[in-house]
Amino acid sequence: MDVKKGYRQxxxxxxxxxxxxxxxxxxxxxxxxxxxxxxxxxxxxFALQVIISVGSIFVFIKNIQTLPISKKxxxxxxxxxxxxxxxxxxxxGYVFSTQIDGF
Amino acid sequence: MTIYVGARDLSGLPFGxxxxxxxxxxxxxxxxxGRKVYEAKLLGHNVYGIVIGAQNRGTLKVEMFEGADTxxxxxxxxxxxxxxxxxxxxxxxxxxxxxxxxxSLEHESKxxxxxxxxxxxxSLDPISYPTAGAGYNxxxxxxSLIQHAGGKVKENMKGLDIFHNRRIPETxxxxxxxSKPRVKLN
Numbered sequence: 595m596d597v598k599k600g601y602r603q604x605x606x607x608x609x610x611x612x613x614x615x616x617x618x619x620x621x622x623x624x625x626x627x628x629x630x631x632x633x634x635x636x637x638x639x640f641a642l643q644v645i646i647s648v649g650s651i652f653v654f655i656k657n658i659q660t661l662p663i664s665k666k667x668x669x670x671x672x673x674x675x676x677x678x679x680x681x682x683x684x685x686x687g688y689v690f691s692t693q694i695d696g697f
Numbered sequence: 698m699t700i701y702v703g704a705r706d707l708s709g710l711p712f713g714x715x716x717x718x719x720x721x722x723x724x725x726x727x728x729x730x731g732r733k734v735y736e737a738k739l740l741g742h743n744v745y746g747i748v749i750g751a752q753n754r755g756t757l758k759v760e761m762f763e764g765a766d767t768x769x770x771x772x773x774x775x776x777x778x779x780x781x782x783x784x785x786x787x788x789x790x791x792x793x794x795x796x797x798x799x800x801s802l803e804h805e806s807k808x809x810x811x812x813x814x815x816x817x818x819x820s821l822d823p824i825s826y827p828t829a830g831a832g833y834n835x836x837x838x839x840x841s842l843i844q845h846a847g848g849k850v851k852e853n854m855k856g857l858d859i860f861h862n863r864r865i866p867e868t869x870x871x872x873x874x875x876s877k878p879r880v881k882l883n
Contacts, residue, residue: 633709635784636785639784685709685710689709689710690753690830693752695710696830697714697753697831697834697836697859697860
């Protein structure tokens with residue numbers, strides 16, 4: 595039960611955090627009038643992503659404290675996998691779909 | 698006059714490299730590309746250049762002096778200073794050689810001719826930008842341009858420059874309507 599709650603809460607924090615970051619970055623680009631430049635400073639942009647990820651993992655760990663160690667590891671790895679997919683969808687989707695940049 | 702292929706980080710992404718082309722001069726110079734005349738911008742100490750790259754604009758659209766490409770070139774040649782708190786593009790520049798030589802007016806003209814033709818074709822017969830860049834993209838474009846102009850340059854630059862080994866057919870760089878329709882890319 596706690597595991598499901600853990601996934602729900604941590605993914606919610608992660609998705610909402612990344613979306614907020616995207617909105618802030620997009621607004622900055624619009625405000626500065628240069629949508630194809632670097633937007634938010636790189637250090638801030640990636641540091642905030644790390645903070646959101648750490649917050650999300652912290653909430654998850656709090657929710658799985660009662661689980662045996664093997665299940666803790668497996669469920670954490672699954673969370674990381676889901677997180678990576680979410681990250682690619684949100685961040686890469688943002689950059690490519692808004693035509694900020696591309697390969 | 699020297700020609701480079703540049704590679705820079707994608708804006709806002711931890712992985713991903715975008716390639717573009719820079720023609721450099723030791724003094725200010727203007728060049729007609731398509732219908733416009735472009736003046737070489739200062740890229741560094743005594744280095745002026747024209748920055749050309751294919752961009753993600755729904756189609757694979759060639760733009761001169763695109764913001765990020767220009768800043769990346771200026772970072773490399775020294776006009777834009779890098780600091781730890783500011784974003785940077787970690788630009789790599791590779792010199793293009795034509796028959797082993799760096800300087801060639803003939804090849805510069807050929808390169809401009811190819812870009813001119815691509816500009817015509819991109820409005821009449823554009824190449825769609827591939828989903829998530831996975832297809833004929835800016836890396837393919839920069840490398841195709843150099844190859845069709847007869848130059849040689851390192852293909853696999855730093856980072857994840859996917860599809861640098863794909864070549865856009867030369868018909869997209871020729872100013873004539875081919876007898877058969879062009880092969881649709883992406």
